[in-house]
Structures are given as structure tokens and as C-alpha cells.
Amino acid sequence: xxxxxxxxxxxxxxxxxxSARFAGFGWMRGTSGNLSAVLSxxxxxxxxxxxxxxxxxLTSSDVVLVDGDGAAVDGGKPSAEAELHAxxxxxxxxxxxxxxxxxxxVAMGRREPGGIVFKDxxxxxxxxxxxxxxxxxxxxxxxxxxxxxLGDRLEAARxxxxxxxVVAGHGLYVWGDSPRQARHHTEVxxxxxxxxxxxx
Amino acid sequence: xxxxxxxxxxxxxxxxxxSARFAGFGWMRGTSGNLSAVLSxxxxxxxxxxxxxxxxxLTSSDVVLVDGDGAAVDGGKPSAEAELHAxxxxxxxxxxxxxxxxxxxVAMGRREPGGIVFKDxxxxxxxxxxxxxxxxxxxxxxxxxxxxxLGDRLEAARxxxxxxxVVAGHGLYVWGDSPRQARHHTEVxxxxxxxxxxxx
Amino acid sequence: xxxxxxxxxxxxxxxxxxSARFAGFGWMRGTSGNLSAVLSxxxxxxxxxxxxxxxxxLTSSDVVLVDGDGAAVDGGKPSAEAELHAxxxxxxxxxxxxxxxxxxxVAMGRREPGGIVFKDxxxxxxxxxxxxxxxxxxxxxxxxxxxxxLGDRLEAARxxxxxxxVVAGHGLYVWGDSPRQARHHTEVxxxxxxxxxxxx
Amino acid sequence: xxxxxxxxxxxxxxxxxxSARFAGFGWMRGTSGNLSAVLSxxxxxxxxxxxxxxxxxLTSSDVVLVDGDGAAVDGGKPSAEAELHAxxxxxxxxxxxxxxxxxxxVAMGRREPGGIVFKDxxxxxxxxxxxxxxxxxxxxxxxxxxxxxLGDRLEAARxxxxxxxVVAGHGLYVWGDSPRQARHHTEVxxxxxxxxxxxx
Numbered sequence: 001x002x003x004x005x006x007x008x009x010x011x012x013x014x015x016x017x018x019s020a021r022f023a024g025f026g027w028m029r030g031t032s033g034n035l036s037a038v039l040s041x042x043x044x045x046x047x048x049x050x051x052x053x054x055x056x057x058l059t060s061s062d063v064v065l066v067d068g069d070g071a072a073v074d075g076g077k078p079s080a081e082a083e084l085h086a087x088x089x090x091x092x093x094x095x096x097x098x099x100x101x102x103x104x105x106v107a108m109g110r111r112e113p114g115g116i117v118f119k120d121x122x123x124x125x126x127x128x129x130x131x132x133x134x135x136x137x138x139x140x141x142x143x144x145x146x147x148x149x150l151g152d153r154l155e156a157a158r159x160x161x162x163x164x165x166v167v168a169g170h171g172l173y174v175w176g177d178s179p180r181q182a183r184h185h186t187e188v189x190x191x192x193x194x195x196x197x198x199x200x
Numbered sequence: 201x202x203x204x205x206x207x208x209x210x211x212x213x214x215x216x217x218x219s220a221r222f223a224g225f226g227w228m229r230g231t232s233g234n235l236s237a238v239l240s241x242x243x244x245x246x247x248x249x250x251x252x253x254x255x256x257x258l259t260s261s262d263v264v265l266v267d268g269d270g271a272a273v274d275g276g277k278p279s280a281e282a283e284l285h286a287x288x289x290x291x292x293x294x295x296x297x298x299x300x301x302x303x304x305x306v307a308m309g310r311r312e313p314g315g316i317v318f319k320d321x322x323x324x325x326x327x328x329x330x331x332x333x334x335x336x337x338x339x340x341x342x343x344x345x346x347x348x349x350l351g352d353r354l355e356a357a358r359x360x361x362x363x364x365x366v367v368a369g370h371g372l373y374v375w376g377d378s379p380r381q382a383r384h385h386t387e388v389x390x391x392x393x394x395x396x397x398x399x400x
Numbered sequence: 401x402x403x404x405x406x407x408x409x410x411x412x413x414x415x416x417x418x419s420a421r422f423a424g425f426g427w428m429r430g431t432s433g434n435l436s437a438v439l440s441x442x443x444x445x446x447x448x449x450x451x452x453x454x455x456x457x458l459t460s461s462d463v464v465l466v467d468g469d470g471a472a473v474d475g476g477k478p479s480a481e482a483e484l485h486a487x488x489x490x491x492x493x494x495x496x497x498x499x500x501x502x503x504x505x506v507a508m509g510r511r512e513p514g515g516i517v518f519k520d521x522x523x524x525x526x527x528x529x530x531x532x533x534x535x536x537x538x539x540x541x542x543x544x545x546x547x548x549x550l551g552d553r554l555e556a557a558r559x560x561x562x563x564x565x566v567v568a569g570h571g572l573y574v575w576g577d578s579p580r581q582a583r584h585h586t587e588v589x590x591x592x593x594x595x596x597x598x599x600x
Numbered sequence: 601x602x603x604x605x606x607x608x609x610x611x612x613x614x615x616x617x618x619s620a621r622f623a624g625f626g627w628m629r630g631t632s633g634n635l636s637a638v639l640s641x642x643x644x645x646x647x648x649x650x651x652x653x654x655x656x657x658l659t660s661s662d663v664v665l666v667d668g669d670g671a672a673v674d675g676g677k678p679s680a681e682a683e684l685h686a687x688x689x690x691x692x693x694x695x696x697x698x699x700x701x702x703x704x705x706v707a708m709g710r711r712e713p714g715g716i717v718f719k720d721x722x723x724x725x726x727x728x729x730x731x732x733x734x735x736x737x738x739x740x741x742x743x744x745x746x747x748x749x750l751g752d753r754l755e756a757a758r759x760x761x762x763x764x765x766v767v768a769g770h771g772l773y774v775w776g777d778s779p780r781q782a783r784h785h786t787e788v789x790x791x792x793x794x795x796x797x798x799x800x
Contacts, residue, residue, distance in 0.1 A: 123306075171722065197798060322570035
């Protein structure tokens with residue numbers, strides 16, 4: 001199945017809008033972070049936001065089509081992190097991946113390098129977890145510039161019940177069935193981290 | 201007395217606008233929280249925001265008509281919490297109920313599980329309380345997924361002088377004579393909680 | 401000299417815009433705070449924002465003409481605090497007074513009830529103070545519902561070099577030559593308080 | 601080479617837009633801070649935002665042409681700090697300089713007067729630094745009203761790898777190849793400072 005230019009542009013428009021939202025929250029300072037959406041599964045194709053742009057100023061064209069290794073299919077310069085987006089999509093079945101640099105995720109990753117434990121919070125339902133009596137861990141993995149290494153760590157550490165991982169000294173990876181669900185998961189995880197940050 | 205479609209839409213438009221405001225404050229992350237307005241008293245009928253939507257993107261149609269038990273009258277899928285909205289409206293006589301998930305309310309509910317005491321604050325006048333020499337308690341009740349249980353706790357714990365309750369590990373319920381007054385009560389209670397959060 | 405309806409409306413439009421700005425910062429939660437501008441000096445006449453309104457939704461008509469005692473000249477319901485606005489204008493010669501309820505001012509008023517001392521800060525130049533080697537005190541006065549008492553306290557405590565006073569448990573009064581200068585003084589004082597709040 | 605009015609206006613429009621962005625973040629409270637862009641190198645000419653204005657309300661005309669000493673070339677009143685902007689441009693080769701007053705920079709300058717050390721942070725790549733295993737220092741220099749003194753301190757203290765300096769009790773100077781890159785460097789440095797502020 002071939003991805004058409006129209007499909008890519010459509011995904012680009014959605015990702016641009018989602019990026020602007022996250023940039024407005026201060027979660028994509030500088031040119032940090034990137035978002036992706038799955039366009040096909042066989043072969044795996046994703047639209048990933050282009051590298052080096054201000055994430056509050058993307059247009060529907062600022063998007064690159066990549067394959068399951070995160071390599072550009074039709075030209076353009078994807079972020080090096082496109083490889084990790086593709087791997088998360090393959091591993092989890094998610095159709096959308098959000099990567100943002102939030103202060104709370106990096107601060108909490110430093111305080112709790114072994115994973116951040118949440119319990120008895122209604123907000124956990126927003127990531128499909130029980131609100132009562134159950135410890136839920138948001139995994140924290142060590143950072144790397146090697147996306148293969150980072151992907152292995154993510155695969156080893158992830159908790160299937162939790163659609164997110166903190167990369168220490170780096171930021172958040174969050175995923176969902178759609179860009180909107182990935183947005184909601186991101187907001188919920190960041191809320192949990194901001195709460196945890198008040199508790200010291 | 202029958203509620204017309206026009207009345208429901210009108211209430212939906214107001215609730216959508218109020219929700220977008222609260223979402224803009226970061227108090228309805230993910231799809232959390234819900235708002236309601238009383239449409240009639242005999243029988244009790246409320247417009248409640250529909251479940252599962254992004255609270256910054258509601259339209260005037262994203263609202264469900266419910267009865268005094270929080271059950272849908274004309275179809276649609278109300279939040280499970282609609283039952284608690286209806287009970288608050290019946291119990292307090294309030295015409296509007298706001299339920300938001302703020303970080304400050306959950307953080308303070310953890311620090312002060314027996315209730316959060318305020319005193320000597322001009323802002324207390326914003327919820328009808330004296331600004332001087334009087335301790336005012338914002339009750340904190342334990343969370344539950346059973347709305348009957350939660351309603352019983354709210355009824356037992358509420359202070360008639362204070363139009364709000366913190367649900368531990370969950371968020372805030374606030375009410376008022378109108379959506380606008382409920383908004384102002386919510387802003388005042390959240391301000392009090394944010395102040396309390398600085399004091400440690 | 402008589403104040404015309406046109407002059408009052410013009411002042412109302414400016415005060416509405418300034419109020420919306422401060423409300424957007426979260427400094428006028430609920431219906432708290434009020435702003436004023438001097439329209440004439442002999443006799444003293446001020447435009448003061450009307451009481452009980454949401455400060456983010458004022459129109460140019462939501463303003464009341466008051467005299468030097470804060471009493472309405474042509475009808476309307478001024479805030480009780482209009483009396484203090486008039487007194488500040490008479491006492492300091494300021495043409496605009498801002499009263500906002502910021503969390504930082506109340507938090508710092510509790511920590512430093514004897515006055516908040518600043519030193520060696522470039523930002524002090526924004527309220528006409530030296531940036532080096534000089535302690536500048538932002539006075540803190542006890543709150544009261546009696547505007548005469550509050551005015552006496554403000555008069556006794558104010559430092560002529562500092563166009564602002566913190567009312568403990570209440571908020572900030574700030575003044576300037578014009579609504580724009582009063583805005584800038586307010587922003588500077590709030591910045592100083594937010595800095596102080598990080599230092600514990 | 602002569603700078604035309606058109607070139608100055610064009611730069612003024614860009615600087616006005618960048619200023620409004622920073623003002624929206626709360627980094628230019630009162631009338632604080634200023635921005636500049638290099639228009640020519642031989643002789644050195646910069647467009648600098650005019651002094652005394654609200655940085656959220658600049659127009660394309662609110663800009664002054666200055667020479668390598670920060671003196672006005674065609675009239676207008678540049679900020680005294682224009683001299684430091686010119687010196688930073690000459691010293692570093694940067695084409696754009698941002699000076700903002702952020703709470704985090706002043707708070708961290710007080711905590712770490714000898715310089716603020718960062719390590720193992722992906723965000724360091726946003727200012728051209730390694731994300732791993734390398735200590736990167738953001739220099740802190742003492743404040744002065746004498747721009748010659750301040751420039752000497754900046755020249756002596758700056759780390760060539762870091763396009764930014766904290767002026768103690770004052771704020772941030774940040775630079776880049778273009779106004780957009782200077783913006784991104786500013787956002788990255790401020791993010792690093794906000795993270796550091798959570799760590800105590």
C-alpha cells in the first residue's frame with residue numbers, strides 16, 4: 001500500500017496542530033520534541049514532524065514520511081528520534097507517538113531513577129489504570145544517543161499497562177491509538193508528574 | 201415540565217464555554233472533569249457534559265440530559281459522575297456544579313486528609329465566608345468509584361458555609377447558583393489551595 | 401469641572417482592558433480586585449471598576465464615577481474598596497490604582513509580616529528604586545474591612561519610594577501616573593514577590 | 601554600507617514579534633529587557649528595541665539604529681543596554697541578542713553565584729552542547745550599571761560553548777545566529793534554569 005501525498009499532508013496538519021498545542025504548554029522549548037502518526041502497518045509507515053523547526057510554527061508540510069527503521073521514504077530530514085517513534089509504534093501497536101521535553105518529567109526522572117510510582121489517583125484511569133489500591137509505575141530509562149539502545153531500554157522497561165516512559169535527563173515518550181488519545185495520555189502523565197513534583 | 205432541545209443546547213453552549221475556560225487553566229487534563237447545570241427542579245433535570253471528550257473542544261451538542269439519579273433521559277452517555285452532580289444539586293440547591301482535576305486540590309488533599317483549614321483571608325469572602333478571625337474548613341472526602349458512597353461522604357462531610365469539597369486523590373467539586381457563580385467559586389477555592397501549597 | 405459620560409466611558413474602556421490583562425495572569429480570580437483612574441483633581445473624581453463582575457469580562461460601561469470618599473457620584477455600585485482607591489490617589493498623587501489578589505503577595509505577606517525587603521535587583525529600577533546596595537522595603541499592612549482603618553495603615557506604613565503596599569491576607573495595592581505605569585509597577589512588584597517566593 | 605529605513609523597519613517588525621512572545625511568557629515584566637538584531641558588520645549596526653516601552657506592545661517603529669558603541673545613529677532613544685548588545689554581537693559574532701528578566705535566572709544566579717553547572721541533559725544539545733558526561737557551565741556575572749564594566753565581565757566569564765550569561769540580580773543575555781535561533785537558545789537556557797530551580 002502506498003502512502004499518498006494527500007495522506008501525508010493530512011497527517012502533517014494534525015501533527016502541526018498537536019505540536020502547537022504542546023508548544024503552547026511550554027513542553028517543546030527551543031526546537032525540542034517530535035510527534036508521529038502511523039499511516040500504514042504493512043509496510044509500517046509513519047508521518048514524523050521534521051527536525052529543527054519551532055514546534056509552535058509547523059505547517060502541514062513540515063512532516064517526513066519514514067519507514068519502520070525511521071528512515072525517510074521520499075526525502076526530507078526526519079529527526080534521529082524517528083527511529084524510536086517507529087519502534088514504539090511497532091512494539092505497542094500505537095498509532096500515534098508524542099515525544100516532549102517537560103521540566104516535570106526530567107525533574108522526576110532525577111528524583112526517582114528506578115521508576116515513578118503512583119497509587120490511589122483517579123487520574124490513573126486516564127491512562128487505563130485502576131484508581132485504587134494498585135501501584136502503577138511509570139518507567140524511567142537511561143538516555144542514549146543511539147536509538148537502537150534507547151529502543152531496547154524502552155522495550156525492556158516498559159509496563160504494558162502504562163502508555164508512557166520517561167527518558168532520564170531527556171523527556172517523555174507517550175503513545176495512544178490516535179493523535180488525540182496520545183495527547184490525552186500525555187496530558188495525564190504530565191499531570192501525574194506535576195503532582196509528584198509538589199511532594200517533597 | 202419538559203426540557204426542550206433548545207434549552208438543552210443553550211445550556212450545552214454555556215457549559216462548553218465554561219469547560220474551555222477551565223481546560224485552558226489546565227484543570228481538565230486528558231478528558232477529566234465534567235460540568236453541569238440544572239434545567240428544572242420538579243422533576244430534577246440537569247445538563248451534564250458528555251463523557252470522554254476533550255473539555256477544551258466541546259460544542260453545544262456535547263451535553264446529556266440526566267434525571268435526579270444521573271441517568272440519561274433522552275439517550276447519550278453521561279459520565280458516571282453525573283449521579284454525583286445530580287445529588288449535589290438536590291442536596292445544596294445549587295444550579296451549577298463544577299468538577300475539575302487540579303493538581304493543587306489533589307496535592308493539598310494528601311497533605312491534609314482531615315480537611316484544609318483557612319483563616320484570615322480576604323479571598324474567603326468569594327465563597328461567602330468571613331475574612332477575619334474564623335477558621336473555615338474545606339472538607340476532604342475519600343475517593344470511591346461508587347457514586348452513592350461518594351455522595352454519602354460528601355453529604356456527611358460538607359460544611360454548609362463552603363460550596364466545595366475536595367475528593368482525595370481525585371479533584372474538586374464546587375457549586376453555585378449559576379454557571380458563572382460556580383466558576384467564581386471554583387477560581388476562589390483553587391486560589392486558596394494554590395496559596396496553601398506554597399506554605400510548607 | 402464636570403466629568404462627562406464620554407470621559408467616564410473612555411476610562412472604562414481602558415480599565416476593562418487592563419483588568420482583562422490582569423485576569424489573564426490569574427491575579428483577579430473570582431470577582432476579586434478592582435482598578436481605578438483619576439478623572440479630575442478638583443474635585444477629586446475617579447473611575448472605579450464596578451463591583452461583583454468577572455474582571456476578565458468588563459465592558460467600558462462597567463465602571464462607576466466616585467468622589468474623594470469613594471461614594472458614587474452618578475449612581476452605580478462601586479466596590480467598598482473605592483474609598484481606598486480615592487485615598488491612595490489623594491495621598492500619593494497617583495492617577496491610577498491597581499488592586500489585585502495575587503497568590504505571591506499573600507504568601508509573602510504571611511512569611512514577612514513586617515515588610516518584604518529587596519536589595520541588589522535590577523528590577524527595582526522598574527519602581528524607581530536603586531538597583532544596588534540599597535535595601536528597599538515593600539510594606540505589609542494588616543487587613544481590615546474598614547476602609548478608613550486600612551487607609552490609615554497604608555498612610556502610616558507606605559514608603560514614599562515604593563508605589564505599592566501588600567495587604568496581609570488580602571493582596572496588592574499598586575499605583576502610578578497612568579493606568580499603563582500602574583500596570584508596569586504592578587508587574588514589577590509581582591515579579592519581585594515571585595522571586596522572593598522561590599527563596600526558602 | 602548604509603542601513604535603509606526599510607531594513608530597520610523589517611528588523612523592527614521581527615523584534616516586535618519576538619518581544620511579544622517573550623512578554624507573553626512573563627519574561628519582560630514592566631518594561632524590562634530588550635532585543636537586538638545585527639543589520640551590518642562593517643560598520644557594525646544593530647536594530648535595538650526602544651527603551652521604556654511595554655515589550656508586549658511594540659510596533660515595527662519601536663526600534664533604534666545603533667552603532668558598535670550602542671549610540672543612536674539616526675536619533676531615537678536606545679536603552680543604555682544597547683552598548684552591551686553591540687559588544688556581544690562584536691565579541692561572539694552573533695546576529696541577534698536577547699535580554700530578558702526571568703525569575704528563574706535571577707533565582708538561580710543567587711543560589712549559584714559562581715556559575716550554574718548542567719550535565720547529562722538532552723536539552724543541552726539545544727545550545728550546541730553534549731548531552732552526556734560533560735559539565736557545562738552557564739556563567740554568572742555580577743551586575744553593574746556601567747555597560748563597559750558589564751561587558752568586560754561578560755567577556756571574561758563567558759564560556760564559548762554556551763551562548764548565554766546570567767547577570768546576577770538582573771536577568772539573562774542570550775545570543776544566536778538569527779532572531780529565531782536566539783529565541784530557541786533563550787527558551788533552552790530558561791528551561792535548564794527552571795529545571796535547576798526544582799532541585800533543592
